[in-house]
Amino acid sequence: MLATPGPLPPAGVEDLYAFEVKQDGQRAMIYLPGDGTILLRARSGTDITAAYPELLPLAGALGARSAVLDGEIVALDDQGRSDFERLQQRMGLAGAPTKAARMAARVPAHLMLFDVVHLDGRLLTKLPYAERREVLEGLGAAGPAWSTPAAITGHGAEAWEMAREAGLEGLIAKRLTSRYEPGARSKSWVKIKVRRLADVVIGGWVPGRGWLTGLPGAVLVGEPHDGLLHYTGSVGTGWSHTERTRLAELLQNAAIDACPFAQVPSVAGARWVLPQLVGEVRYTSRTHAGRLRHPSWHRLRPGLTPDDLAG
Structure with missing residues (x-):
């Protein structure tokens, strides 16, 4: 599911949205069958698992539970902000695992998880965002190279100002009632870039x-x-x-x-x-x-x- 560029939702309806920091990295779907393996796929569908060896331990983070998660792989700067220029050094190495391991030590990647679309054999795409978010947070997916960043309901103007002052790329406003639309660029998700x-x-x-x-x-x-x-x-x-x-x-x-x-x-x-x-x-x-x-x-x-x- 992709976001549509647009302005910050008006103050009168901002309570209908959750606001997340817009990450500047490589979008990925994470497949966890619950058997100790993991598969990462880019937006194109390409298998990029081998490019990010530091994410392999996520395979056992949920135990025997199976899940399909949505997130963004980033490389962080000294202030903890996603830095696409840094991440570019890590991209395209799925076919070179030795080099990928070497680069992982120099430019570590971090996976920001922000949605769950499948869990324990159940498809969650028809659930509203607010319920999927509750399920995602309940997984407790936090580790040395992955986390679940916070989402703030309402207070869009304050969130945008904080993003601007922190030098972040922007926000994603997600309608609380929105379903997950695979492959669609939906108006229910709005990306607001800090200019x-x-x-x-x-x-x-x-x-x-x-x-x-x-x-x-x-x-x-x-x-x-x-x-x-x-x-x-x-x-x-x-x-x-x-x-x-x-x-x-x-x-x-x-x-x-x-x-x-x-x-x-x-x-x-x-x-x-x-x-x-x-x-x-x-x-x-x-x-x-x-x-x-x-x-x-x-x-x-x-x-x-x-x-x-x-x-």
Whole structure:
């Protein structure tokens, strides 16, 4: 069951939802037959059990009980937040168990359990979320590499603010009466991403294709530090057609031959511009290298100059 992107439920109906922290990792279904074995499958259905050897002891955590659980495999940073960039070092190793074991010691994975769809031979998908959650918590599934994070009923605005202040990716709002819909992207589960803002300098752009021919498909942006413009990413969404057309004019008038970034980004077909246009972008988080994750354009900042950002 997948969540639909959307806004925080209004205060008048927030008591109809439970709020969970949105984890940034690899979704997995966990099959526990109750015979001391375990099977982990990714969203695609691929068997990823061998990629995460630290999760193998979960096979005996419920004793002889059989279960199918839903969760997210994450790698945690120093503040206990899920860090997808760290987890990427662990993904794709199901066919290399020796390397997976070695990486498990360096970048341990943790399984966040948030639903139970089958237990002791009984299918639970038709039960409301609130009842499934009670069953899940009753399993007491907590161990060195797995846990059942808390869910808060109501208080959505407070939960969202706590997520924002903690630097988390966002929340999942789950309607208390919702059934489990396998494979469906349901409006009963709403994912609310925390969006952050950053002022950036445009240093280049990439021409669009198709209906965007002649217009920028994406702009290449950076942030000034120590007299240099450091590349922070490519932004290709967030404009109306009118805004994109206006931006095309500004970029064409600012064309230069040399790359203005401290290090030339590896972007095919890039065109460079004088780094004088400042814009504001929304993003979810940053990589360890300072790149913006999931950036989208917000607006031009004509009242700011690159010197303002450096100061």
